[in-house]
Amino acid sequence: MTNAPNKRPAFEPASELLKPVSRDPDMKRPASTVAGALLVFLRVVSGLIILIMIVLDWRNTLKEVDVTIEGVENTPEVAQAALITVVIFLGVVLLVDAALALFILTGHNWARVTVMTFSAISIVGAFIQWWSEGQEITINGSLLTLGLDILILLALSSRSAAAYARRNERR
Amino acid sequence: MTDEPRRRRYSIGVAIDWFFFVFAGLAAIWLAYLSFTETFNVGWWGIAVAIAFWVLLAYLVLPRLHRILTTVYVPDYFIGRARTSDGLLGDPVNLAVLGEAEQIHTAMREAGWTRADPVTLGSSWRIISSTLTRRSYGEAPVSPLFLFGRQQDFAYQQEVDGNPAQRHHVRFWQCPEEWLLPGGSRVDWLAAGTFDTAVGLSLFTLQVTHRIDADTDIERDHIVRTVTAADPRVTVTTLKDFSTGYHARNGGGDSIRTDGDLPIVDVRAVQEATA
Numbered sequence: 471m472t473n474a475p476n477k478r479p480a481f482e483p484a485s486e487l488l489k490p491v492s493r494d495p496d497m498k499r500p501a502s503t504v505a506g507a508l509l510v511f512l513r514v515v516s517g518l519i520i521l522i523m524i525v526l527d528w529r530n531t532l533k534e535v536d537v538t539i540e541g542v543e544n545t546p547e548v549a550q551a552a553l554i555t556v557v558i559f560l561g562v563v564l565l566v567d568a569a570l571a572l573f574i575l576t577g578h579n580w581a582r583v584t585v586m587t588f589s590a591i592s593i594v595g596a597f598i599q600w601w602s603e604g605q606e607i608t609i610n611g612s613l614l615t616l617g618l619d620i621l622i623l624l625a626l627s628s629r630s631a632a633a634y635a636r637r638n639e640r641r
Numbered sequence: 642m643t644d645e646p647r648r649r650r651y652s653i654g655v656a657i658d659w660f661f662f663v664f665a666g667l668a669a670i671w672l673a674y675l676s677f678t679e680t681f682n683v684g685w686w687g688i689a690v691a692i693a694f695w696v697l698l699a700y701l702v703l704p705r706l707h708r709i710l711t712t713v714y715v716p717d718y719f720i721g722r723a724r725t726s727d728g729l730l731g732d733p734v735n736l737a738v739l740g741e742a743e744q745i746h747t748a749m750r751e752a753g754w755t756r757a758d759p760v761t762l763g764s765s766w767r768i769i770s771s772t773l774t775r776r777s778y779g780e781a782p783v784s785p786l787f788l789f790g791r792q793q794d795f796a797y798q799q800e801v802d803g804n805p806a807q808r809h810h811v812r813f814w815q816c817p818e819e820w821l822l823p824g825g826s827r828v829d830w831l832a833a834g835t836f837d838t839a840v841g842l843s844l845f846t847l848q849v850t851h852r853i854d855a856d857t858d859i860e861r862d863h864i865v866r867t868v869t870a871a872d873p874r875v876t877v878t879t880l881k882d883f884s885t886g887y888h889a890r891n892g893g894g895d896s897i898r899t900d901g902d903l904p905i906v907d908v909r910a911v912q913e914a915t916a
Contacts, residue, residue, distance in 0.1 A: 579654070583657065583661075586661045590661065590664055590668075593668050597671065607675055608679060608682065609679050609682075609683055609686075609690065613675060613676070613679060616672070616675075617672055617676070620665070620668045620669055620671075620672045621701075623661065623664070623665040623668060624665045624666075624668075624669055624701055624705065626661075627658065627661035627662045627664070627665040628662075629662075629708075632658045632662075636654065639654075
């Protein structure tokens with residue numbers, strides 16, 4: 471056999487792509503991270519507008535509430551309680567969302583991954599409804615919220631945003 | 642067994658990032674499709690939606706797709722071409738330099754070249770406003786191109802008749818230490834010089850970009866000529882047929898052709914300007 475050194479393979483192994491990123495604590499905040507955080511804030515603001523609309527139009531919304539829980543009578547008191555629960559729940563979600571946006575802005579990777587995961591779940595849900603149940607996605611309907619989710623995912627999954635969120639990781 | 646903890650060759654976090662990177666690309670294609678079909682449903686607003694569709698396609702969807710695909714099929718070692726931020730093959734590397742950064746700065750300044758501003762929000766805005774008002778912007782930034790996985794270290798340019806659409810420009814990358822050119826020559830810097838002829842749409846991403854002159858050898862020889870004429874201490878040796886002569890396309894879809902020679906500009910005799 472020959473003593474020639476091993477030849478370099480002609481292809482790059484897939485594991486090359488999964489190499490840990492290099493550590494760069496002084497990295498400047500990239501535009502994609504800022505855009506991602508701003509879009510999350512935009513989502514919070516749009517949620518806030520819906521919340522305010524519910525509260526301002528409390529009586530009319532109350533009439534539309536239709537509680538269908540077994541063993542619970544659909545009285546005005548129950549509807550009132552249900553609506554309050556929904557409003558509080560929505561408020562907490564929005565608060566958490568706003569906090570996550572702040573953590574993304576300061577470059578915390580767990581916040582970035584959390585937001586991306588929930589966006590991905592919501593996109594998959596919308597896709598299933600559109601594909602198999604034929605639900606229309608129009609500009610007056612859910613296209614704007616769906617678009618917001620996809621744009622958030624695009625911004626936060628970009629390489630610069632990922633590198634910024636992982637800038638402090640040890641190699 | 643060693644006491645040293647084994648360094649992992651791969652990272653699960655990076656794998657998760659890749660999943661979201663590809664997933665977002667697919668989701669963006671879907672969004673582009675939805676907004677495209679919606680264009681026909683909203684009457685005159687369709688024009689606005691169509692513009693939004695183009696922005697989405699050109700600046701988000703196609704770059705992401707190119708990034709995913711070029712990761713698969715474009716090799717990441719030196720092949721004499723710079724790459725765009727989407728991973729597409731960009732301008733040809735057609736110049737090499739020996740010397741320190743400061744010496745290059747001095748030589749280029751003496752030869753009548755202007756250093757390009759880095760791309761920032763402010764300089765981007767100045768490009769737009771100077772294009773609209775037809776004012777000159779001699780330090781206009783150049784788009785980032787990548788070599789050795791890094792953006793250019795600096796770039797120089799010359800305006801032509803104060804027209805922002807046309808300019809000479811050349812990007813410089815410092816070579817990694819101990820790095821040799823194919824064939825074994827040692828150089829300190831590599832550079833890619835091209836001449837912007839007009840503003841147009843990129844063929845591959847549909848983005849607004851500069852079209853470059855196909856004959857990159859003219860620009861290469863222009864750089865060498867101006868630098869050697871300005872300072873007699875600058876010497877040039879040429880690697881004949883460094884790359885075979887070829888026709889190709891750059892990242893914007895412009896055709897390029899070259900005879901394949903690589904001039905090595907030696908600026909080591911230039912004294913650094915002590916400001």
